[in-house]
Amino acid sequence: xxxxSSLWRNEQSRGILIQIFVLVAFFACFSWLISNVISNFATxxxxxxxxxxxxxxxxxxxxxxxxxxxxxxxxxxxxVGLLNTFLVAGVGIVLATVLGFVLGVARLSRNWLISxxxxxxxxxxRNVPVLLHILLWHGIIVNTMPHPKKxxxxxxxxxxxxxxxxxxxxxxxxxxxxxxxxxxxALFFSxxxxxxxxxxxxxxxxxxxxxxxxxxxxxxxxxLAFFAAGQPISLSFPALKGFNFRGGIQLPPEFxxxxxxxxxxxxxxxxxxxxxxIIAVDKGQREAxxxxxxxxxxxxxxxxxxxxxxxxxxxxxSQYLNLTKNSSLAIAIGYMDIVATLxxxxxxxxxxxxxxMLMVMGIYLIISLIISxxxxxxxxxxxxxGR
Amino acid sequence: xxxxxxxxxxxxxxxxxxxxxxATLDDVRAKGELTCIVNTGLAGFAAPNDQGVxxxxxxxxxxxxxxxxxxxxxxxxxxxSTTAERFTKLRAGEGEILSRxxxxxxxxxxxxxxxxxxxxxxxGQGFMVPASLGVSSATELDGASVCIQTGTTTELNLAEYFSxxxxxxxxVPIATNAEAQANYLAGRCDVYTTDASGLAATKxxxxxxxxxxxxxxxxxxxxxxxxxxHGDDQWADIASWTLKAMMVAxxxxxxxxxxxxxxxxxxxxxxxxxxxxxxxxxxxxxxxPDWAYNIITQVGNYGESFERHLxxxxxxxxxxxxxxxxxxGGLHYIPPVK
Numbered sequence: 001x002x003x004x005s006s007l008w009r010n011e012q013s014r015g016i017l018i019q020i021f022v023l024v025a026f027f028a029c030f031s032w033l034i035s036n037v038i039s040n041f042a043t044x045x046x047x048x049x050x051x052x053x054x055x056x057x058x059x060x061x062x063x064x065x066x067x068x069x070x071x072x073x074x075x076x077x078x079x080v081g082l083l084n085t086f087l088v089a090g091v092g093i094v095l096a097t098v099l100g101f102v103l104g105v106a107r108l109s110r111n112w113l114i115s116x117x118x119x120x121x122x123x124x125x126r127n128v129p130v131l132l133h134i135l136l137w138h139g140i141i142v143n144t145m146p147h148p149k150k151x152x153x154x155x156x157x158x159x160x161x162x163x164x165x166x167x168x169x170x171x172x173x174x175x176x177x178x179x180x181x182x183x184x185x186a187l188f189f190s191x192x193x194x195x196x197x198x199x200x201x202x203x204x205x206x207x208x209x210x211x212x213x214x215x216x217x218x219x220x221x222x223x224l225a226f227f228a229a230g231q232p233i234s235l236s237f238p239a240l241k242g243f244n245f246r247g248g249i250q251l252p253p254e255f256x257x258x259x260x261x262x263x264x265x266x267x268x269x270x271x272x273x274x275x276x277x278i279i280a281v282d283k284g285q286r287e288a289x290x291x292x293x294x295x296x297x298x299x300x301x302x303x304x305x306x307x308x309x310x311x312x313x314x315x316x317x318s319q320y321l322n323l324t325k326n327s328s329l330a331i332a333i334g335y336m337d338i339v340a341t342l343x344x345x346x347x348x349x350x351x352x353x354x355x356x357m358l359m360v361m362g363i364y365l366i367i368s369l370i371i372s373x374x375x376x377x378x379x380x381x382x383x384x385x386g387r
Numbered sequence: 388x389x390x391x392x393x394x395x396x397x398x399x400x401x402x403x404x405x406x407x408x409x410a411t412l413d414d415v416r417a418k419g420e421l422t423c424i425v426n427t428g429l430a431g432f433a434a435p436n437d438q439g440v441x442x443x444x445x446x447x448x449x450x451x452x453x454x455x456x457x458x459x460x461x462x463x464x465x466x467x468s469t470t471a472e473r474f475t476k477l478r479a480g481e482g483e484i485l486s487r488x489x490x491x492x493x494x495x496x497x498x499x500x501x502x503x504x505x506x507x508x509x510x511g512q513g514f515m516v517p518a519s520l521g522v523s524s525a526t527e528l529d530g531a532s533v534c535i536q537t538g539t540t541t542e543l544n545l546a547e548y549f550s551x552x553x554x555x556x557x558x559v560p561i562a563t564n565a566e567a568q569a570n571y572l573a574g575r576c577d578v579y580t581t582d583a584s585g586l587a588a589t590k591x592x593x594x595x596x597x598x599x600x601x602x603x604x605x606x607x608x609x610x611x612x613x614x615x616x617h618g619d620d621q622w623a624d625i626a627s628w629t630l631k632a633m634m635v636a637x638x639x640x641x642x643x644x645x646x647x648x649x650x651x652x653x654x655x656x657x658x659x660x661x662x663x664x665x666x667x668x669x670x671x672x673x674x675x676p677d678w679a680y681n682i683i684t685q686v687g688n689y690g691e692s693f694e695r696h697l698x699x700x701x702x703x704x705x706x707x708x709x710x711x712x713x714x715x716g717g718l719h720y721i722p723p724v725k
Contacts, residue, residue: 060556060558062560142570340537344537347471348470348537349543351494353475
């Protein structure tokens with residue numbers, strides 16, 4: 001006893017003791033939970049396993065990025081759902097980032113109207129729950145857009161209806177490899193030219209029109225390859241046939257509403273993050289840049305943003321994670337993401353709640369960790385290098 | 388990863404806790420109330436009425452069980468549930484009975500460890516379209532967008548029926564009947580498909596019901612009935628015989644109005660059902676002799692419940708059809724009360 005109390009009185013050993021107690025309590029708690037699950041599964045006479053993933057799913061999905069029929073397995077249905085999640089998260093992140101940067105810069109604009117408009121947008125958007133944004137956009141599209149028979153059209157190529165937006169679909173034909181070669185060549189040359197331009201600027205201070213030249217490379221090379229290969233891409237145009245449009249690519253209202261809502265909502269947060277990052281850059285930097293005669297957009301692009309980026313990236317990462325996780329609200333409007341397929345219909349048809357939910361949670365965890373890892377890598381690349 | 392799965396396990400075990408053990412009947416008696424998992428709202432079957440009291444065909448069954456077990460048809464709590472959550476809720480112990488237009492299938496009965504205690508409505512899946520489309524048969528629906536409630540047998544039937552008939556379609560999955568209605572009326576889909584009774588109920592709630600037609604095809608068998616958890620035979624028997632008692636009462640001509648005078652009847656089956664003569668086994672079942680009398684006087688017989696919520700005088704206007712008793716040419720054939 002006295003030995004114990006002397007351990008307890010010593011600050012260092014007390015710290016270790018407390019940690020051991022907490023750890024033991026922690027594990028006791030979890031083992032109790034697990035044994036409870038096991039005993040409840042036993043009483044319900046339920047097994048635990050993932051065999052159900054190999055059974056035919058039996059249901060159809062309206063948006064599939066890979067081949068899928070109702071005879072495909074539950075696993076394939078889950079992958080279809082996962083790809084739909086990736087699609088909405090990917091497009092959402094790009095849109096939200098672009099819009100967010102514009103908002104952040106606009107918010108700091110010296111133009112009163114632009115700055116106030118950005119302010120009103122941000123306050124109105126981020127103070128309304130994202131689920132309402134999603135329902136609102138879906139409601140707007142479904143209720144105000146015309147029926148396919150009275151579709152709005154842009155030159156009989158784009159069609160806008162309450163069943164979604166229809167655009168022509170490119171179809172690859174033989175010889176497409178030459179076009180891909182053109183794209184790869186464009187990538188190669190544009191990166192090379194940018195490097196050359198930077199090296200030259202460093203040496204002589206002379207600037208080359210990098211953007212314009214690279215734009216030309218990106219347009220000309222693939223276009224040249226396209227004609228050299230005898231135009232190996234044809235377009236399938238959407239056309240009204242029966243109840244709906246056939247052909248082309250359909251962007252269903254659920255996808256459009258979800259992407260819009262998520263990016264518009266998240267952009268408001270990103271705007272504030274960008275603003276904070278810009279303000280955090282010492283104002284002497286701006287003054288110095290102006291003093292050496294840089295133009296306002298050069299000041300922003302060459303001096304302010306590269307420094308603000310270091311401050312922006314960590315909170316930006318968590319916004320990307322939020323957007324990805326918020327995409328699970330898709331189920332509210334029937335967008336078939338991973339939650340609606342694996343965590344919804346599959347779960348309900350097979351009754352494997354535990355397995356399905358564990359998988360869905362595991363998948364979101366992995367996606368989030370991948371995004372975090374990428375953003376951490378990028379952050380370490382742009383951070384201030386101590387010299 | 389490991390920590391997360393423990394967390395899930397923990398959450399799930401909390402949700403599952405309390406399902407095991409004691410007899411369901413004792414639990415209900417101890418609570419003094421039956422808890423019934425029902426539809427989130429389907430006119431005629433389960434919906435709160437203008438006073439906010441749950442009413443409907445499926446609700447009547449819950450009240451009948453409460454009358455049999457507790458002697459009070461009012462002692463019922465209702466847990467509204469979407470189609471996708473209902474089985475999870477039942478198995479997690481959120482209610483003792485699931486009375487929610489649930490189709491009896493092999494895998495739901497066997498694989499999901501549940502017991503279907505009978506069929507209270509013989510249904511089949513149908514299609515509803517706006518009359519303006521000029522469609523007269525489901526085979527003309529090639530290329531249509533179809534609104535469908537997810538997590539239902541209708542989803543599987545639709546996929547099977549359309550692929551057998553080589554009809555392409557765009558499924559538009561929807562969580563509840565109310566949302567399906569909104570999307571259908573907004574023109575997001577050309578067709579709404581669900582059980583024929585559900586279509587009648589949905590259509591009845593429209594502003595202009597006559598602008599919509601139900602197509603003649605019925606593409607599936609949908610025997611709907613109440614469900615209980617596996618493993619408590621006594622409770623399953625109570626649930627099963629409550630439904631049968633309502634049907635037998637109709638067969639014998641006992642109604643909520645004449646039940647008292649019927650007690651004086653000479654017919655031994657009537658006397659046994661109403662508890663005038665001993666019905667062997669009632670006490671083993673844990674019920675009082677007047678269990679069926681309570682059901683009939685407080686809720687009514689099967690036919691009364693049907694006419695009150697679904698029949699010709701209601702907005703749904705469904706005829707008995709195959710839901711008549713066997714003696715009237717329907718499918719409800721009930722074992723004798725002996």
